[in-house]
Amino acid sequence: MTGGVQRAGRAASAVAVFGLLWVGLSLLLGRRILPFPWTVVRRFVELFPVPLLAHMAASLARVVAALAVSFAVALPLGIAMGRVKALDWLLSPASYLLFPVPKIALLPVVLLVFGLGNVAKVFLVMLVLFFQILTSVRDAAKGVDRRYLLSFRSLGGSRIQSIRFVILPALLPSLFTALRVGSGTALAVLFFAETFFTRFGLGYFIMDSWTRVAYLDMYVGIMGLSLLGLGIFAALDLAERLLCGWKSIQG
Structure with missing residues (x-):
């Protein structure tokens, strides 16, 4: 209960500080360029649920689909690369080569391969998340202390069970960190992807409002x-x- 109150207090403080900064910038730049926060909130309420909810739902569906696919593929592959040296030696060079490439640069290729629909947009976001998860999971799985595995095996645990009860718990913090970092980048890529060949999505809504000089929208x-x-x-x-x-127990 105390932890929940503290989190709520920190969230309220963050909102208050952000709101004050926003008001200060609005006064500095002018309300036409940057409206006051309450003006934006009022317009948000006016546009919700129609038409805003459809755009938010479309963007959310694409992100969730990309998260699910990248998680399902990158998690087992990352564990395998972290625990099997031969597989790591075979696949790591390709991962190191492709990971630094800005995924948005691959948009023309993705559109050529997958067409102009949702599959291309989901695949592009999935690429961002996939390499982020793969690298973090691989490093975390490789870093699991061998003594933990030996202790588990001495108690009668199998190799498959060691993945469930030793390796997965050990790499979960790194996995969630990768998902947080990757999700932020994925939303940026999704925004750009939604400006092409679609009529639904927050990226489309933002750029359409900008071209109509509807800055509040x-x-x-x-x-x-x-x-x-x-x-x-x-x-x-x-x-x-x-x-x-x-x-939390450790902390």
């Missing part, structure tokens, strides 16, 4: 994108508290 879209990211981060924090309860 543009800031509403930016707020929607921020709330989307906040929701994803909150969900990841909740999942980490549920799956990594032992961290």
Whole structure:
């Protein structure tokens, strides 16, 4: 209960500080360029649920799909690379070569291969998350102390069981960190991808508002994108508290 009150207090303080900074910038730049926060919030309420909810739902669906696919592929592959030296030796060079490449630069290639629909947008976001998860999981799995595995095997645990009860718990903190970092980058890539060949998504909504000189609506879209990211981060924090309860005991 105390932890919940503290988190709520920190969140309220952060909102207050952010709001004050926003008001200061609005006064400095002018309300036409940067409207006051309450003006944007009022317009957000006017546009919600129609038409804003459809754009937020489209963006959220693409991010969730990319998260699911990248997680399902990168997690087992990262564990295998971290624990099997031959596989790591074979695949790591390709990972090191592709990871630093800005994924947005691959947009023309992705559009050529997957067409102009949702699959291309989801795949592009998935690329961002995939390499972030793969690298973090691989390093965490490789760093699991051998003594823990030997102790587990001495108690009768099998190699498969050691993945479930030793390796996975050890790499979960690194996995959630990778998901947080990757999600922020993925939303940035999604924003760019949604400006091409679509009529639904926050990226489309923001750029459409900008081209119509509807700056207030543009800031509403930016707020929607921020709330989307906040929701994803909150969900990841909740999942980490549920799956990594032992961290609070250590702390």
